[in-house]
Amino acid sequence: MIATYPNTSGQCLINGEWRKVEKTADVINPANKKEKVGEVALCSPELVKEAIDSAAEAFKDWSRSDIRERAARMNQAAEELATIVEENVSLLVRENGKSLVEAKVDLLRCMDVMKGSAQELLEWWGTETYNGGQNVQIRRRPRGVTAVITPWNSPMILTFKRVIPAVLAGNTVIVKPATNCPLTIMSFLKIVAAYFPAGVINIVTGSGREIGDIISSDSRVRTIAFVGSTETGKDIMRKSSGTLQKLYMELGGNDPAIVFEDANLDKDAIERLKMGVLRAAGQVCSAIKRIYVHKSRYDELVEKLTQAFERVVVGNGIQPDVTMGPINNEAQFKYVTELLERTSESGANVVTAGIQLDPETWDQGYFMLPSIVTGVQQDSEIVQAEQFGPVIPILPFSTMDEVIGLANDSQFGLRASVWTENEEIASEVADRLEAGAVFHNNHTIFKDLNLDFPGLKESGLSRETRHGSLELFADSYGFAD
Structure with a gap:
């Protein structure tokens, strides 16, 4: 679709535009602490709020888009991503530390998520009819702006399993990758974002606590999908309680x-x-x-x-x-x-x-x-x-x-x-x-990436089913005569 893409190192994505920022930090190769792999932008609070503005504005039109259009765009993006897997395997190895085999599997799974979720959307999204003395239609609609906060340990699959169903369900997203492993995520998402209207996918990086505080307190953010430590998850719960955001969390495990x-x-x-x-x-x-x-x-x-x-x-x-x-x-x-x-x-x-x-x-x-x-x-x-x-x-x-x-x-x-x-x-x-x-x-x-089950007790909130998280990023409502 696009011949060249911008170098995203040290930049953020807001309303379809890659922005350079004043402050950056180095991304270091864990196998060679002297090697600088790239830079990560340290976004200011103003830029984070601008990303929320962008997502909220884009939601007005994207939420009304046809599901067939959403699925078609996602499948096209997946086809293009397949052409850059090999060149990104070494990037993921260098910034994350995985072996070549593990890194390639992670990247290929991202496209599996995209194609699988697009198919699930076409099969699942629709109207159910309930007749119990009254005709009731159970309809679905997107929730709104979604924040996706992901960790450094398995950055690719954990990001794509949240971003992709959220966008397919008609939401707009703000993605916050971990600061010490953001580069491959951004390399992939720059292609995905190009297939969608400006503002549908935004990316901010920097202080997890600072960005999390802004996201958790903004009433326009209706869903937070977080993968990380239990303590950070609890902190997000406390701070998001004021606006009753829907939380989807995969936390610690033993x-x-x-x-x-x-x-x-x-x-x-x-x-x-x-x-x-x-x-x-x-x-x-x-x-x-x-x-x-x-x-x-x-x-x-x-x-x-x-x-x-x-x-x-x-x-x-x-x-x-x-x-x-x-x-x-x-x-x-x-x-x-x-x-x-x-x-x-x-x-x-x-x-x-x-x-x-x-x-x-x-x-x-x-x-x-x-x-x-x-x-x-x-x-x-x-x-x-x-x-x-x-x-x-x-x-x-x-x-x-x-x-x-x-x-x-x-x-x-x-x-x-x-x-x-x-x-x-x-x-x-x-x-x-x-x-x-x-x-x-x-x-x-x-093996079926549409299936997953976040944990019990302090290991997580919400359940995924065969619908690949789509139901977590959509609201159901009744329409009755």
């Missing part, structure tokens, strides 16, 4: 994996467990963060998972041999490092394994070999915390009731997994676990 006595612990199963722990260096909200294994299989699992960790190749994700990249940023690296130090000092057994791809440049990045922790109790910090790194504590259990109590002993309830050859046991345990989703003999994501 996912348990329960391995029963009859579990199959062959090579493939161990690989699935390993990936459930170490995907994106463990920096995934829904990663396995604690493993409970029946005492009769405890030594076997610890040995086999340790052997699997020993084969993990850690280094700069741009290298094809790397299977796990670095921690994304200094603050997270420091947190995980100090957590492991405290755990070791408490008397726990910390076994670190894996291969340093390039020992000579190891200290130039936020690299960390994966660790298995044993000899800990349920109340240990390493068990109760959301480690968000390549670390896994393993604890034994004796009975089903015992392990369900241990698994549910957390403020979080995002995901969980049950490892057993008995489907009845898996189903019974799933019913008793306090989690937004439970997997059987795996710990992963849903």
Whole structure:
């Protein structure tokens, strides 16, 4: 559609125009702290308010657009995005730290979301009729300006799974990416935004607290979709209460994996467990963060998972041999490092394994070999915390009731997994676990990206269904005679 696109580094998008700002910050490669990947704009409060103005004005016309037009525009944007995937894979690796394989999968999933959500829109959006002595039509309409605030750990898919259904439902959006990983998001969204009227998609970057305060207090913002820490989510809830904004949140997690006595612990199963722990260096909200294994299989699992960790190749994700990249940023690296130090000092057994791809440049990045922790109790910090790194504590259990109590002993309830050859046991345990989703003999994501289930308790608000979040960004209303 467009021959060239502006370089978005250090800029923001407001009302269809890419703006340069006075203040910027460097985006650093976590695998090479001396490498500057690009810049991120530090938007002023005035620019954020201007973005809201732009979205509110654009909503007047976009909200009345035909759903077939919305779907057609989205499919066209997806087709063009497919042509720039390869050139953006290395950009995502350099600013985020993922391996090449992980980065490419993330980018391809963005287009899957676009095409899948466009199809869901055509099938779901419409009028339902209820006849209970009175003809009642259940109709749908867009909610208004939507703010999408996303984190650094899985920036692409977590942004697209909110922005795309919001726009398709007829809303206008203000996107706020994380400051230390915004570049690939902006590279992709500059193309998507070009297929829609000015003001439908706006992007602001900078202080999360400052921008969040403005968004949360503006009555024109009707929906906030936030992915991030539980504490920040609570802060947004408090500040948005004055205007009763609709909140959709995916927050922290401390996912348990329960391995029963009859579990199959062959090579493939161990690989699935390993990936459930170490995907994106463990920096995934829904990663396995604690493993409970029946005492009769405890030594076997610890040995086999340790052997699997020993084969993990850690280094700069741009290298094809790397299977796990670095921690994304200094603050997270420091947190995980100090957590492991405290755990070791408490008397726990910390076994670190894996291969340093390039020992000579190891200290130039936020690299960390994966660790298995044993000899800990349920109340240990390493068990109760959301480690968000390549670390896994393993604890034994004796009975089903015992392990369900241990698994549910957390403020979080995002995901969980049950490892057993008995489907009845898996189903019974799933019913008793306090989690937004439970997997059987795996710990992963849903293959159908239209499905997702944010967690229970302090892990999130709202539910997604097969309609790919469309219902979260639309209001239903009744029309009766």
